[in-house]
Amino acid sequence: MYKFETKNKKPLYVQLYEQIKEDIINNYQLEEKLPSIRKVMTTYNISKNTVEAAYSQLVIEGYIESFPKKGYLVISNEFQNFKTKDLDTKPYKEEEIRYDFFPAKLHKDTFPLKLWKRIYSKALDETIELGMYSDKQGEYSLRVELAKYLNHSRAVNCSAEQIIMTNGFADSLSILAMLFNNKIKNFSIEKPGYHVARKVFLNHNYNIDDIPINKEGIDIEKLQNGFSSLLYVTPSHQYPTGVTMPIANRMKLLTWAENTNSYIIEDDYDTELSYFNKPIPSLQGLDLKERVIYFGTFSKALSPALRVGYLVLPKQLIEKYKQEFIYHACRVCLITQKTLELFMKEGFWEKHLRRVRTINKKKHNLMKNQLEEKLGSTIKIEAQGGGLAILINPKVELNWQKLEKLAQKEKIKLHYTKERTNNNWQALMMGFGSFKEEEIEKAVSAFSKIWFESIN
Numbered sequence: 001m002y003k004f005e006t007k008n009k010k011p012l013y014v015q016l017y018e019q020i021k022e023d024i025i026n027n028y029q030l031e032e033k034l035p036s037i038r039k040v041m042t043t044y045n046i047s048k049n050t051v052e053a054a055y056s057q058l059v060i061e062g063y064i065e066s067f068p069k070k071g072y073l074v075i076s077n078e079f080q081n082f083k084t085k086d087l088d089t090k091p092y093k094e095e096e097i098r099y100d101f102f103p104a105k106l107h108k109d110t111f112p113l114k115l116w117k118r119i120y121s122k123a124l125d126e127t128i129e130l131g132m133y134s135d136k137q138g139e140y141s142l143r144v145e146l147a148k149y150l151n152h153s154r155a156v157n158c159s160a161e162q163i164i165m166t167n168g169f170a171d172s173l174s175i176l177a178m179l180f181n182n183k184i185k186n187f188s189i190e191k192p193g194y195h196v197a198r199k200v201f202l203n204h205n206y207n208i209d210d211i212p213i214n215k216e217g218i219d220i221e222k223l224q225n226g227f228s229s230l231l232y233v234t235p236s237h238q239y240p241t242g243v244t245m246p247i248a249n250r251m252k253l254l255t256w257a258e259n260t261n262s263y264i265i266e267d268d269y270d271t272e273l274s275y276f277n278k279p280i281p282s283l284q285g286l287d288l289k290e291r292v293i294y295f296g297t298f299s300k301a302l303s304p305a306l307r308v309g310y311l312v313l314p315k316q317l318i319e320k321y322k323q324e325f326i327y328h329a330c331r332v333c334l335i336t337q338k339t340l341e342l343f344m345k346e347g348f349w350e351k352h353l354r355r356v357r358t359i360n361k362k363k364h365n366l367m368k369n370q371l372e373e374k375l376g377s378t379i380k381i382e383a384q385g386g387g388l389a390i391l392i393n394p395k396v397e398l399n400w401q402k403l404e405k406l407a408q409k410e411k412i413k414l415h416y417t418k419e420r421t422n423n424n425w426q427a428l429m430m431g432f433g434s435f436k437e438e439e440i441e442k443a444v445s446a447f448s449k450i451w452f453e454s455i456n
């Protein structure tokens with residue numbers, strides 16, 4: 001007997017259909033006859049429409065068929081595999097952490113949530129077209145705002161037509177790896193350098209040429225003796241050492257690209273968070289020969305969770321992109337793009353940048369003071385003054401393994417450049433962005449305890 005619940009939100013016909021389906025799978029033989037519609041109506045005191053709707057659903061799904069003079073017969077009952085099993089829904093247990101020095105995280109309060117909600121809803125109310133595919137390169141009007149911002153704040157020489165919105169660094173780089181795939185096989189990267197760049201190009205079967213870093217950024221002489229015609233650099237704030245490339249070397253780099261017909265990928269990932277100097281203008285802005293591809297992201301100053309990045313292609317490459325990426329839909333959600341566009345257009349982005357810089361400059365200084373006060377002469381500061389972390393190394397003999405073990409015991413999460421540079425350079429990344437100001441002292445205190453215990 002089937003049972004029906006009148007309080008159940010499911011329509012009656014769905015309740016009937018589900019029970020008959022279960023019955024067919026478990027109890028019926030092939031070609032066995034189902035009770036007639038009238039019989040079901042009278043047995044359960046339900047309407048003809050309800051029974052017909054249930055049977056019709058079973059016909060559509062291929063369980064039964066109606067045969068003249070025979071009625072409804074089972075034509076398939078081999079659907080056991082589709083029976084729903086109880087899912088193992090153990091609650092996700094988050095690692096318990098007291099202090100996380102993650103170097104690429106902003107505190108939740110840094111995000112302008114109230115404002116974003118308001119603009120998000122305004123963006124939805126305005127002309128947003130959710131019934132169609134959005135612009136493949138990213139919304140044109142957002143690209144116009146971005147081009148204006150890049151021109152005046154980073155001296156990037158570009159128009160909206162040259163910008164492609166992406167969902168972050170790896171997406172931008174994958175596009176390039178695919179764009180050059182038939183022509184270029186070798187890819188140069190800074191050593192130490194950002195491991196994601198290496199990984200993306202390895203995944204696309206490029207040969208990697210590691211070019212060492214010196215006090216002025218990438219070693220140009222070594223580059224000139226290298227073998228590739230595509231180079232990835234972070235000239236404004238070298239990742240991870242923090243070195244800024246002087247103007248003379250920038251010019252040399254551009255000459256190299258021009259003479260060898262090479263392209264330079266400039267990753268300008270965190271210059272918005274420069275606390276003491278006015279960030280030096282982009283390499284792209286100095287380039288008169290269209291050899292620089294410029295990368296940017298909203299991850300550092302707005303939110304890494306929104307997943308919005310972009311690349312600016314030289315004009316000759318944008319034409320190639322348009323021809324070859326005809327299938328490639330934009331990977332940033334249209335509503336996010338429209339919200340960001342309004343955020344920029346109405347002047348909030350500029351204000352937000354000032355606020356984020358002020359907040360994080362304070363945290364930077366607090367972290368630096370605390371490190372100097374609590375760890376004193378046992379550390380050397382390797383990089384400071386920008387981004388979301390201060391990099392340190394021991395000046396004394398430190399047992400790194402012991403430090404790691406103690407950190408785990410004390411639920412302190414530490415982050416090492418080794419893990420992000422293909423093992424090419426070691427320093428501790430003392431991220432401050434994720435802390436509240438008042439937490440920094442306690443965090444460094446807890447860290448200093450395990451630090452001193454790890455000194456040999």
Ligand SMILES: Cc1ncc(COP(=O)(O)O)c(C=O)c1O
Nearest residue numbers: 104168169194239269297299309
């Ligand atoms: C060197 C470097 N480039 C770019 C990015 C930006 O990555 P995404 O835009 O994917 O968040 C980061 C983020 O940490 C980075 O460290």
